[in-house]
Amino acid sequence: MSEPVIDCRSLWKIFGAGEHRALEAARDRGAGKQDIFERFGCVIGVADVSFSVPAGEIFCVMGLSGSGKSTLVRHLNRLIEPTAGEVYISGRDVNRLGPAELRKLRSKEVGMVFQNMALLPHRTVIDNVALSMELDGMPRKERHRLAAEKLELVELGGWDDRYPDELSGGMKQRVGLARAMAADPDILLMDEPFSALDPLIRRQLQDQFLELAKVVKKTTVFITHDLDEAIRLGDRIAIMKDGRIVQIGTPEDIVTAPADDYVADFVAGISRLALVTAAKVMKPLETERALTQQEIDAAPKVSPDDLLDELVTIACETDRPIVVVDGAAAIGIITKRTLLQGIQGVNET
Amino acid sequence: MADCGILNPFLCGEIPIQEWTADGLRWLVDNYRPFFQSVKQPIDQVLQGFAVLFTATPPTVLIAVFGLFAWQLGGVRLALVVAGSLVFCGVIGIWDATMITVSIVLTALGLSILIGIPLGIWAARSDRAFKVMQPILDGMQTIPAFVYLVPVVMLFGIGNVPGVIVTVIFAVAPLIRLTNLGIRQVPGDVVEAMRAFGASERQLLWKAQVPLAMPSIMAGVNQTLMMSLSMVVIASMIAVGGLGQMVLRGIGRLDVGLATVGGLGIVMLAIVLDRMTQARSGIRRRPGDFWQQGPVGLALRATGRSSVRRRPAKEAGRSA
Numbered sequence: 001m002s003e004p005v006i007d008c009r010s011l012w013k014i015f016g017a018g019e020h021r022a023l024e025a026a027r028d029r030g031a032g033k034q035d036i037f038e039r040f041g042c043v044i045g046v047a048d049v050s051f052s053v054p055a056g057e058i059f060c061v062m063g064l065s066g067s068g069k070s071t072l073v074r075h076l077n078r079l080i081e082p083t084a085g086e087v088y089i090s091g092r093d094v095n096r097l098g099p100a101e102l103r104k105l106r107s108k109e110v111g112m113v114f115q116n117m118a119l120l121p122h123r124t125v126i127d128n129v130a131l132s133m134e135l136d137g138m139p140r141k142e143r144h145r146l147a148a149e150k151l152e153l154v155e156l157g158g159w160d161d162r163y164p165d166e167l168s169g170g171m172k173q174r175v176g177l178a179r180a181m182a183a184d185p186d187i188l189l190m191d192e193p194f195s196a197l198d199p200l201i202r203r204q205l206q207d208q209f210l211e212l213a214k215v216v217k218k219t220t221v222f223i224t225h226d227l228d229e230a231i232r233l234g235d236r237i238a239i240m241k242d243g244r245i246v247q248i249g250t251p252e253d254i255v256t257a258p259a260d261d262y263v264a265d266f267v268a269g270i271s272r273l274a275l276v277t278a279a280k281v282m283k284p285l286e287t288e289r290a291l292t293q294q295e296i297d298a299a300p301k302v303s304p305d306d307l308l309d310e311l312v313t314i315a316c317e318t319d320r321p322i323v324v325v326d327g328a329a330a331i332g333i334i335t336k337r338t339l340l341q342g343i344q345g346v347n348e349t
Numbered sequence: 350m351a352d353c354g355i356l357n358p359f360l361c362g363e364i365p366i367q368e369w370t371a372d373g374l375r376w377l378v379d380n381y382r383p384f385f386q387s388v389k390q391p392i393d394q395v396l397q398g399f400a401v402l403f404t405a406t407p408p409t410v411l412i413a414v415f416g417l418f419a420w421q422l423g424g425v426r427l428a429l430v431v432a433g434s435l436v437f438c439g440v441i442g443i444w445d446a447t448m449i450t451v452s453i454v455l456t457a458l459g460l461s462i463l464i465g466i467p468l469g470i471w472a473a474r475s476d477r478a479f480k481v482m483q484p485i486l487d488g489m490q491t492i493p494a495f496v497y498l499v500p501v502v503m504l505f506g507i508g509n510v511p512g513v514i515v516t517v518i519f520a521v522a523p524l525i526r527l528t529n530l531g532i533r534q535v536p537g538d539v540v541e542a543m544r545a546f547g548a549s550e551r552q553l554l555w556k557a558q559v560p561l562a563m564p565s566i567m568a569g570v571n572q573t574l575m576m577s578l579s580m581v582v583i584a585s586m587i588a589v590g591g592l593g594q595m596v597l598r599g600i601g602r603l604d605v606g607l608a609t610v611g612g613l614g615i616v617m618l619a620i621v622l623d624r625m626t627q628a629r630s631g632i633r634r635r636p637g638d639f640w641q642q643g644p645v646g647l648a649l650r651a652t653g654r655s656s657v658r659r660r661p662a663k664e665a666g667r668s669a
Contacts, residue, residue, distance in 0.1 A: 079545055099549075107547030118542035122560045132546040135556075179546070 003091060004052035005187060005219040006059075006076060011049045011085035013071055013243075016042035019083050027084070033242050045071040046082070047243035055186075058213060058220045060234030061245075062227055062266075068243035069223045070115075073189050076221060077110045078102060089187065107136040111180030111218075115192040117172045119164040125151070125175055126160035132183045143182075150178040153212065170201040177209070181216065188220040195225065206232055227266050231255070231275065239263050256280050256345075272308060272345055279304035281311075281342030282324045282332030291321075296330055299323040304331070308342055315339055378503050385504040393510050395459065399452030400509075408439050411448075415621070421643035423628025430624055434617040443592065443614045450591035450618060453509055453584075454577045457516040461573045465521045466566065469528020470554065479529060486522040494519055494583045502587050512589030516580045523572035531565025532558045571626040578619050592618070 014022045014036070022042040025031040033044050046068045053059040063069045074080040075087055078094045087094045089105065097105060111132070119128050126147050127134070133143035144160075151157055154174040164172055173193055180188055194202040206229060213220065213233075224230050230237045231251040238248045239262075247259035255275050258264040282304075285291065291299075299320045302311060314322055315336060322339075324332040334342075353361040403411065412435045420428035438447045472479040497518060505511040535558050543553045559566075585593030592614040599608025640646060 077545060079541060103547040103549060105547075106545055110545075112542070112545040114538060114542060114545075116538050118536075118538035120539060120542075120557060120561075122563075131543075135543075135547045135549075135552055 004088075005055045005090055006051075006053040006221065007088040008049055008051050008072075008075070009086045009088070011046055011072070011075060011087065012083045013045040013068075013075065013080060014042045014083045015045055016040065018042060023083050044068075044243045045080075046075065049085075049240075049243070049245050051238055051245065051248060053219055053221060055219050056217045057235045058222055058233055060222045060224060060230035060237045061240060062224055062230040062237055063240030064225055067240040069225075069240050070191050071243075072240070073191050073221055073223050076187075076189055077106050077112060104136070107132040108183050109185050110187045110189060111183065111185040112189045113173070113176045113180045113191065113193040115195055117164075117169075117176045117196075119172055119175060119179075121164050123163075124160060125156070125162050125164070125167070128164065128175055129178045129182050131179055136183070147178070147182055150182050151175075153181070154178045154208070169197050170205060173197060173205060174208075177212075181212075181218070186219055188218045190220060190222045192223050192225065194229065202229075209233065227270060231270065239266070251275055252277065252280070268345075272343055273312070274307055274309055276308050276342060277304060278302050278306045278308075278311060278322075278324050278334060279332070281308065281338055282334050283338055285330060285333050291333070295320075296323055299333075301325045301330075302334075308339070311339055312343075374500050374503060382504065386506075389505055389510045392456065392460065392513055396452060396456045396509055396513060399455055400449060403448035403452050404445060408435075408444055412436060412439075417644045419625055419628070421639075421645055422625055424643070427624055427628055431621050434621045438614050438617050441610055441613065443595065443610055446591050446595055446611070447614050447618060449509075450581055450593065450614070453513055453516070453589060453591060454574065454581070454618070454622070457513045457520060457577045457580075458570070458574055460513065460517050461521040461524055461577075462570065464517065465524030465569065465573065466528050469525045469566075469569070470532060470559075472525060472529040473532035473558075474554075482525065486525060489518055490522045494580065498583070498587060507588040509589050511587055512584035515584050515587070516577050519580050520573045520576035523576065524566075524569035527565045527569030527572065528562065531562025531569075534565065535561045567626065571623060574622045574626055575619065578615055578622070581615055 012023055012027065014026070016022070018040050019042055022031075022036050022040040022044075025039065026036055026044060026047065031039070033047075036042055036044055049068075049072060051059070061069045061072060071080060075082050076089065076094070078087070078097075082095065089109065092105075094102070094105065120131070123131075126144055129147035129150055130138075130143040133146060134140075138146075148157070148160060151159065154177055156171060156174055156178065159167070159171070159175075164175070167175065173196075176193065180190075194205050197205065210233065222230075222233055224233075231254075234251060236248060236250055237254050238245045239254065239259075240246065241262055247254060247263050249257075252275050254263065255267045255270055255272055258267050299322060300314050300318055301323050302314065302325070304324055304326055311322060311334060315334075321333050321335040323330050324334065406414075412432050415435060416428045416432040419431040435447075438444060468482065472482050494515060498515060501511050501515050501518075505514060539557055539561070540553065543557045548556065581589075581591065581593035582596045583593075585591070585597045592611045595611030595614070596608050599605065599611060640649070
């Protein structure tokens with residue numbers, strides 16, 4: 001596999017004077033967040049975070065407010081300097097870049113979308129979208145042509161000459177998205193882009209974003225406080241708490257095997273139907289009374305990747321247990337009872 | 350009998366600020382007067398230029414130009430107010446004095462902008478600079494103008510140029526403050542977005558901070574103008590000509606009529622300059638629109654060279 005596009009190595013960010021002494025205490029002696037605050041007056045933003053994102057992946061970082069997720073994403077384009085640790089973007093350590101290289105990186109390789117949109121109110125939509133290219137010194141005609149293309153992409157063609165205050169919240173954020181993608185960066189950083197929108201618009205934009213993501217294939221770090229959103233959009237999810245990543249995994253991993261009570265609490269309310277596969281809930285063939293070959297042949301069959309949702313549909317039509325087959329071999333069995341337990345998330349051994 | 354002691358320690362001696370200041374100033378005059386005299390030169394040129402322009406141009410032409418300019422800035426109503434006020438000044442017989450005052454005030458404004466906006470930007474970008482500047486600005490605004498009238502006269506002499514300098518000292522403070530405030534009030538998220546898309550410090554300043562601070566800066570310009578006008582009478586004590594001189598002479602001779610006429614002229618000027626500097630801030634800022642309105646727009650349309658880019662109606666945009 002090729003090297004990851006984004007690679008974060010034991011990143012620490014501590015806010016406040018005396019951050020380095022606080023870092024020592026936290027890193028080497030394991031002092032807690034509260035402890036650090038009382039002894040040094042410092043606040044831990046990000047604590048020992050390591051992760052890497054391969055090309056084209058949508059990586060969601062999920063956490064409640066104050067968990068450090070927005071601080072974390074700002075390290076990726078060095079809007080914030082880390083106290084310790086490294087960030088590699090396409091193999092280069094961003095904290096070692098000179099000012100000019102850093103500006104190039106920001107204008108060409110990393111696009112960013114903000115929770116509060118942060119459009120420039122004194123500029124038209126097209127000039128907002130063309131911002132990164134303008135800052136990079138591209139001639140006006142050229143950058144307007146590219147910007148207009150991106151506006152079409154977010155279905156805002158023809159709104160070029162409007163001002164941001166003439167747009168609705170959802171439209172503004174689409175402009176924000178177009179602006180982030182304008183220079184065709186490889187990486188998108190999205191800091192709670194849809195959180196300020198009402199649920200219906202949010203849903204629409206999520207769908208639109210997924211559509212876009214299929215087409216443009218950008219490596220994306222997506223910050224959210226909404227686990228549903230993370231599950232809908234993310235190829236992988238990292239869950240943050242108090243500046244630390246407590247778990248990284250696919251949505252299914254997170255839901256079926258939460259690393260601790262904190263994560264478990266989060267996933268408690270998530271519907272498992274569209275996430276959990278047959279492989280996760282099936283029981284070994286031997287656990288039930290031994291099935292005859294005949295019974296196995298007669299039973300409805302599913303593959304290990306089939307979702308609970310589909311199993312429910314099948315189970316409704318038959319009284320027999322469902323057999324999970326991988327290729328030709330039967331590898332597990334799902335009775336009504338196991339199915340119901342699987343939906344509920346009870347792990348019976 | 351009062352004696353020097355714990356009960357009245359102030360009798361034991363005093364710090365001779367008075368002498369120090371006088372000595373310091375004398376030293377400054379002895380050693381650096383040529384320098385201050387050379388500073389006068391460019392200001393004098395600008396002032397002379399304005400004065401010649403305003404006094405040599407026939408009043409009718411000048412009123413027409415001011416009127417058209419006001420029309421372009423803020424519409425027909427503003428043009429009528431401006432032209433009316435100027436006509437009034439002419440009618441009551443103070444045209445020349447008014448024009449001299451206009452040239453002094455505009456020179457002071459120009460100098461204030463030259464000094465005030467860069468200092469304001471600096472103050473906004475450096476907390477330390479702001480901390481140092483703040484008490485100085487307070488001082489410039491509160492120390493009675495009479496106090497620095499004397500040193501200015503000793504260094505620069507008397508006449509219109511020292512008058513401009515005194516006016517700038519008094520009037521530049523609000524421009525610095527409001528420029529600083531305007532830039533500091535630019536939302537942090539906009540600044541962050543600019544940085545995130547690769548803006549250098551200079552691009553950040555000119556493409557985001559200054560444009561967004563413009564309403565505040567214009568308010569500062571307006572304040573500076575108003576304060577300049579309020580200095581007109583005081584400055585006339587160091588032989589500055591114009592409307593202030595009329596008021597001062599009126600006071601000296603107990604000539605209520607003369608003072609009133611001069612005062613009316615100052616009020617008219619205040620109305621003209623105030624309305625014209627405030628007009629711009631209310632206008633919608635669609636690029637190019639400015640030239641589509643007022644007399645310029647009219648002329649362009651008349652000559653068929655108007656490039657009116659009609660924006661698509663809201664519905665058209667939505668269906669696209």
